[in-house]
Amino acid sequence: MDRFESILDESISALQAGVPIEEILAEAPDYAQELRPLLYAAMVLADPNPVLVPEERKEALRTQYLTQAAALPPVTPTFSDKMQAVVHIVQRRLTRGALLNDLVTVSLTVALTLVMTALIVSFAARDSLPGDLLYSAKRISENIRLSLTFDNQQQAALENAFNHERISEIEQLIQLDRTAIVQFKGVLDTKGENLWVIEGLTVFLPEDGLVIQGDPQEGDMVDVIGFLETNNVLIADTIIREPNSP
Amino acid sequence: MADEPSLLERIKRHDQQALAEVHDRYFNQIYHYINYRLGDSDTAADLAGEVFLALINALKNGKPPKTSLSGWLYAVARNLTADHIRQKVITVPLIEDLEAETPSLTDQIYIAQLTPTLKQAILELTDEQQHVIALRFGQGLSLTDTAEIMEKSVGAVKALQHRALASLARLMPLEVHQDG
16 A cells, blocks of 8 residues: 555656656556546646735735734743754754855864964974974975975075075074084085085084995085084084985 | 744744744745635635734734644644635635646546536545645645645655545546546
């Protein structure tokens, strides 16, 4: 019976959508005999051209209704009314559309918060030195700026500015007599036996553990990783000749 | 336009703007429902007016609709219509202008046979069956909307619709069935 009731309802929907009865019956041949009189009845029962109430009559009834409505005393909402209103609001918030809106709002808020936090940290880290808590944030911020710069000339200028910033950081560390692991790029000015001068900085080459790659010569651009000691001695750990060095 | 639950909450507070919105939104539907069942547009307009005045009285007496506003309005319309049918002999109207449906010639002949029979047969239906017929075919409401207004399950309305149409078919002359 449930099966027939479903077929009947589907047939009625098709009928209301304008599908001819014979076409509907052809779709359900096993039930056609039983469906036919019901669908004819449904067709006759349909009211495609409902009579409209005259506007002046409707307006008169509306006026009568609103006059009586105006006489209703005002109602102060009770605690229960307020609770019900809250429940209705919550129920409306639990719909799929509302949840989607909430998700978008939360995502945008989180994204905005992250961007704002990144900007604030980047601003606070701009004067940090190697060994400081925010120094990593400063380097990440520089890498992001480099990766977001697509013009080759601008990128080279930015890299040059960052190299100068590294040298400046080391000079500040020396003035402050602080120890730190440092990294910088610069031109190999003088190449002594144990002491090299790179970009004006004197770099000590230890006998053990030093890595030198690319056989750098004076005038070459090199990448240096080293350790700055408190006695202002910069001990090299790795010196690599830049591949595009002249 | 406010949704029905918030409209209901506002009319419970006697919000005049919400009360006006209720009339503007539901009057035509209620009028069509009553007119479908009575076939008397004058009486239908009067009774539709009474439905909305009943809403004002319910609010005045502190007995507003609890869950479904449209369900409450249709329930009052149904009771007023049933009362009116009990008091008077009603000729149930069915559409006169079938050209709008553009049925085939066979359909037209069948419908022509069926219409006067149905007019009598529909009066034999229970009030609940007439109610579901008026909502589904007079108002053109979906099964889900009809179920919501009648505060029944979709399955129950489906069964009720089937029984109503089957009763109409049974009440028709035998030769009409055989012609199909």
